Amino acid sequence: MGTQLWLQFVASLAVLTIARLSWKAIKNVYFHPLSRFPGPMPAAAGSWWNMIHELLAGKGLSDLLPELHAKYGPVVRVGPNELHFAEPAAYREIYNTNNRWSKDPFIYHSFGADNASFGYLTVEEAKPRKMILASVFSRKAVIGYLPCIQEQVNRFCDILAQNDRKGHSSNLLFGPRALSLDIITILMFGRSFGAMESPDFCHSILCSLNDSLPAFSILKFFPSVFQLLEYLPTQFLERFWVSHVGLRRFQSELMKQVIMVREDPTLLQNASYPVIFRDLLATDIPLESLYSEAQTLLTGGIENVSNTTMFALWHLWHDKELLHQVQNELQEIWPDPNVFPEIEALENLPLFTAVVKEALRLAPGIPYPATRIIPQTGAVIQTQFIPPGTVVGVSTLMVHRSTALFREPNTFQPLRWLEPNANELNHHLVAFSKGPRACQGIKYASSCPRLSVIFVCSTSNFCLVLLWWSCKPLLLPSSVASISS
Numbered sequence: 001m002g003t004q005l006w007l008q009f010v011a012s013l014a015v016l017t018i019a020r021l022s023w024k025a026i027k028n029v030y031f032h033p034l035s036r037f038p039g040p041m042p043a044a045a046g047s048w049w050n051m052i053h054e055l056l057a058g059k060g061l062s063d064l065l066p067e068l069h070a071k072y073g074p075v076v077r078v079g080p081n082e083l084h085f086a087e088p089a090a091y092r093e094i095y096n097t098n099n100r101w102s103k104d105p106f107i108y109h110s111f112g113a114d115n116a117s118f119g120y121l122t123v124e125e126a127k128p129r130k131m132i133l134a135s136v137f138s139r140k141a142v143i144g145y146l147p148c149i150q151e152q153v154n155r156f157c158d159i160l161a162q163n164d165r166k167g168h169s170s171n172l173l174f175g176p177r178a179l180s181l182d183i184i185t186i187l188m189f190g191r192s193f194g195a196m197e198s199p200d201f202c203h204s205i206l207c208s209l210n211d212s213l214p215a216f217s218i219l220k221f222f223p224s225v226f227q228l229l230e231y232l233p234t235q236f237l238e239r240f241w242v243s244h245v246g247l248r249r250f251q252s253e254l255m256k257q258v259i260m261v262r263e264d265p266t267l268l269q270n271a272s273y274p275v276i277f278r279d280l281l282a283t284d285i286p287l288e289s290l291y292s293e294a295q296t297l298l299t300g301g302i303e304n305v306s307n308t309t310m311f312a313l314w315h316l317w318h319d320k321e322l323l324h325q326v327q328n329e330l331q332e333i334w335p336d337p338n339v340f341p342e343i344e345a346l347e348n349l350p351l352f353t354a355v356v357k358e359a360l361r362l363a364p365g366i367p368y369p370a371t372r373i374i375p376q377t378g379a380v381i382q383t384q385f386i387p388p389g390t391v392v393g394v395s396t397l398m399v400h401r402s403t404a405l406f407r408e409p410n411t412f413q414p415l416r417w418l419e420p421n422a423n424e425l426n427h428h429l430v431a432f433s434k435g436p437r438a439c440q441g442i443k444y445a446s447s448c449p450r451l452s453v454i455f456v457c458s459t460s461n462f463c464l465v466l467l468w469w470s471c472k473p474l475l476l477p478s479s480v481a482s483i484s485s
């Protein structure tokens, strides 16, 4: 074929592709069952609108939602086949025990943990795994984990105190992550990964996980890239895409650990605490699925738990009066540091509980809309009929920051949880989601940050600064803090 013929062929192909995409966009905007719902036209036309915002402008859908709802009202078409609802009442209509709606593969298959409790799309698929996890995260099991939590938090406080004595600052972003990693790995595998001993708390798993976060966004939109990258050598990727290398490193370190305990389960036998993987290995779960579950539990156990802990500590250290109030509350039930109070007493401290609830409200861990697919029968949400197959969701942040529910919703006001209408507010605290796919680790995830904050506040009184150039919270040593204040 001559050059001219080639050019003609390529040009025709381009014209055809553009015509096809334009026709698809027109069909999506004007002839789709969701055409009657308001929203930005480019969002209705194709999923690239979302992609451009997330990948190029660095704004995920949850960042855009307040603006979109202010402009288009309580229901917005945020994708060709996706609706987002703003009203807290819609949250209950979507996420409740009667609805057994499937998860949306676009989101849930982008974490690389498809064969795990979190990644299974249907309630039926998830059920057998949920039954195993229900026992390892039962109230009784969590009470068994408390001595481990206490021991690790004491170690964390010792390290903060040591840093303070040496005149070193402490990294409050990675510190709680390292603490959470050490606790969850002891509970999962019977041994600590020693993250708190790493310089500045930056253990390789935490750094890898941190580096890998942007890769998840790209893999969500281009899942086949992930398979292609499997064939490229790490040295090559290291030069071009650090984030993906982080993800690879994280996955390979975790896989090594899973293989180790799978090949030699006796490694789990001498652990001082109940070990989650003992229960998982007692069943015949294939390796790939065991790995996926490990990734789910580890990321839930690190990221979400440490976010809550960090957020609560950050606000307490920022507000000295509040800190004194919680310390007084603690003093009443724990007057003698050598006599440890009943764990129930620690868990029921009203002000501490309010501080953690407020941290969960403002920083709920999973801010994206947990999208579900409307079943074949269709459904009614907020009095509107939603056609079968539509992807629907409500971001937790829209509920938690609703001005109709929370006074000054963007400010940290733990005392709101102690006011007469607190029961009503509790109903709208949905950080762990609701319904059949709600958080499986909820009992552990409610206890661990609360106890961490209590133990840290019982032993330390540090000064906090925010590094303005990186927005990273840092604990200043008291010697420096007294000069700077």
Ligand code: HEM
Residues within 6 Å of the ligand: 117, 118, 119, 126, 130, 133, 296, 297, 298, 300, 301, 302, 304, 305, 308, 364, 365, 366, 370, 371, 430, 431, 432, 433, 436, 437, 438, 439, 440, 441, 442, 444, 445, 446
């Ligand atoms: C403060 C800490 C935590 C928060 C705020 C949190 C929040 C959530 C939310 C909102 C979901 C539902 C997500 C969705 O539908 O897309 C979820 C699911 C889940 N969480 Fe958590 N989580 C926390 C800690 C944990 C911990 C520590 C574990 C276990 C170690 C855990 C295990 C799970 C599992 C297995 C699921 C999947 C449940 C299912 O799909 O059936 N979470 N979590």
